[in-house]
Amino acid sequence: MPHTFFAPDLTLPAYTLPEDESKHAVRVLRLGLGDAVELVNGRGSIFQAEVEVADAKRCRLRILHEQQVPRRAYQVHLAVAPTKNLDRMEWLVEKATEMGVDTITFLRCARSERRELKLERLQKIAVSALKQSGQAWLPELTELTDFAQFLPTVAAETTFIAHxxxxxxxxxxxxxxxxxxxxxxxxxxxxxxxxxxxxxxxxGIRPVTLGASRLRTETAALAAVHTVHVARELQ
Incomplete structure (x- = not known):
């Protein structure tokens, strides 16, 4: 399998990797002239390319082919209150991205132990999971939003609360x-x-259950994403 790079600003017919990615490609991965690579822009396009200039500061890639991956016929929006332990949210973002989620909104609730959240690291984890899993669409991660402010922004008929x-x-x-x-x-x-x-x-938001077990926040969130996919596949 060719190595995959994230290229949100890619334009045809060639793309130059940022300096940190160029260094990784040439000095760590040992990519050389003509080696095959894959690029993904997070907006549905996967590009096959080859190394045109193997420079550790400006590794230039020639685009050979573009594949457009359509979005699924249904969207999955996960709205979750982040845990006090940030590692658990990092795990959730990674696994939900691998599994296929379109939006993750972080909620600030009355009982939330984490009142602030920096998205930069979570976004990097999502990008890494996107590349690893072969997904073409990067999920949107939103800043912490007060629960009361969030409720009016969603369609009640397609929103469910697991409590x-x-x-x-x-x-x-x-x-x-x-x-x-x-x-x-x-x-x-x-x-x-x-x-x-x-x-x-x-x-008008309806209550739902994810099963008989009492699940941790991050486990419940991932179980919800998986449940939606399985339900859609079995319809």
Whole structure:
């Protein structure tokens, strides 16, 4: 398999890797004249290319072929309250990107232990996972958003809240098999508050369950993404 590089600003017919990527390509990967590489722009295009100038500061690639990968017929939006341990969110971003998620919104909830979040490292992890998994579409990661401000921005009929409070809940797999997309709300380590759950209900957002087990925040979020994909494949 050829090595893959992320090239969000790629223009035909050639592309010069940034200096850090050029150094990695030439000195670490030992790529030389004519070696095959792959480029992905995160917006659906995968390019086959070859090394035209093997320079450690300005490695130039000649584009040979472009493949346009269409988006899925449905979109997956994950809205999750980040955990106190940032490593768990890094793991989630990596695995959700590999699995295929379109948007990750980070929620600031009443019980959130993490009140601030820097996206730069999470975005780098998403890019790395994109390259590793062969995905063509880079997910959009959004800044921390207050739960109350987020609710009015989503379509109630395709948004679902996974909570642990008492009450009737429908299995997520039963409600996401159709339509053009969905948004799943996953709460913090202490779960959503009763007030937050009621606010979601008031907007017409329906409660769902991911199974009988009590899952960690990041596990529940990844399980939700996987459940949506499986439900769509089985329809």
């Amino acid at each position: 642990l409070a008492e009450g009737e809940r429908t299995p997520l797999s039963h409600v996401v098999a159709h339509g053009t997309g969905c948004c799943i709300l996953i709460g913090p380590e202490g779960d959503f508050t009763p007030q937050e759950i009621e606010a979601a209900f008031a907007r």
